[in-house]
Amino acid sequence: MPMNSYAFWLARRGNSSAEYEDASAGNDAAGRYAVADGATESCFAGLWARLLVEGFVNGAACEAEPWIASLPALQEQWDADVRGRNLPWYAEPSVKQGAFATFLGFMLTDSPLPYSGEGPGVRASYHWQAIAVGDTCLFHTRGTALLRAFPLEYSNQFDNAPKLVGSRMFAQDIRNRQKLWADGQGQPGDRLWTMTDALAHWCLAEHEAGGNPWSEMESLLPPSPVPGRGAGGEGVNLPSPSGRGAGGEGNSFTQWIEGLRDSGRLRNDDVTLLAIRL
């Protein structure tokens, strides 16, 4: 399954990197990727977001029910980690409530199609399946065309109360969240962009206004794909063999995001982008 994945992130302006509460993870061998956004109102939300993405990329579930069934083990890990800390009095009420995060995880599998030309053979194709809770989004693009947006499809669907997965939430409550699962078919050259809400909102708003956000993001990726994981942006949080951006300037993602923030088009929030080049 020849593909390249690139992860970028930047903390909310005014916050330090330690206060960043999104998370992303990838497992190229298994074709599994995930992004989560810890809810700022809850505590230890960054830890919960990290457990969710790592649990997904190292797990096997790619449909809603098996994924929900995998959550209690992660909830126990969160509880054990938090319980082990010597917490001050003011942390107790929010620890009892648990942490919350939005989540999007997807899995890619080879799904060859019959060769469209003359003669026998197959052409490469990929099947993706995604699980989502809340407003972390997946966009499937081909060139400048947006083929699929999931789970949100319009910029006016974003608000301050997205659906969330909680570290103390029961399975039934998670099951009741809407739009848990989707799938699609991709071909070589397609892109899958997964991102947390601020950037996802910007992408859809740009797209609706006739702009081409996909090309802007494309410029963050290295011009010629190299095998293995690439990396871009100062704040890359997936291991990068080179330790710096593969897209030229190591801080181009940071500069791009700061520019969007300056122009008032991007809400000041933690930003995470995971790009897959099929």
Added chain:
Amino acid sequence: MSYTAEISRNNPTCFLFLVDQSGSMAEQFGGEAGRSKAQGVADAINRLLQTLVLRCAKGEYILDRYYIGVIGYGSEIRWGFPIEALAENVLQPVSAIGGNPLRIEERVKRMDDGAGGLIEQRIKFPVWFEPIAQGKTPMCAAFQAAHGLITDFVGQYPSCFPPIVINISDGAANDGHPGPMSDAIRSIASQDGNVLLLNAHVSARGERPILFPTHDGFLPDDFSKLLFYMSSPLPPAMLHQARILEATVEEGARGFAFNADLASVIMFLNIGTRVDNSAS
């Protein structure tokens, strides 16, 4: 528009409590047997401080969206909390308040068990402020002290949500007429509006509490009326919030409470803490 500034670490606001600690605060509180006005006010302030800290708590950390101070007035002017770690400045960042209670008490709270009964739960109740009831009522001197602190704060954070000064008293000032000094406090302004001066009259009288009145008609004595006229009219956002909590609040209401019971005092003090809910 005024009173709309985001309250964040970069642009904090300030709460300053002026607390009457005169001898008469030892009297019974609002018809509650066995409990002094001083104890009632101390409980109310401790609970409010707890609420303010929890609003800024983020796991193990506290985001400094507020500066909080107290000035007691009775036998002397007492600057700040009686806690060594908080002694250096009257106005302390909320993280310093949260990290340095005088002690943490365990109290029992009765809660709905969801099946029509009550269950008892042990909760932590941090204490910063103890009841004191000694001496006279130098309210003018307390206002003078507040004026200086608030002027400095607004100088440091000129675009802050306007500081909120909360004066809690049971009797008349005996160091002059507090009107001019309270006018001076209310006239201090950030770019987001004038300082809000709220007054709570805690009384031994058992009459029904009055919260955010629009006129002085139902107020029982001249001192209540004086405190009412010294109080800021509620700005639109606070008026809206007050109406959610208390449907009878009308346009033109002032930030004044008479004989408010403990719950109303807290409700009253909680107004005006609109906060940017993100981690800034």
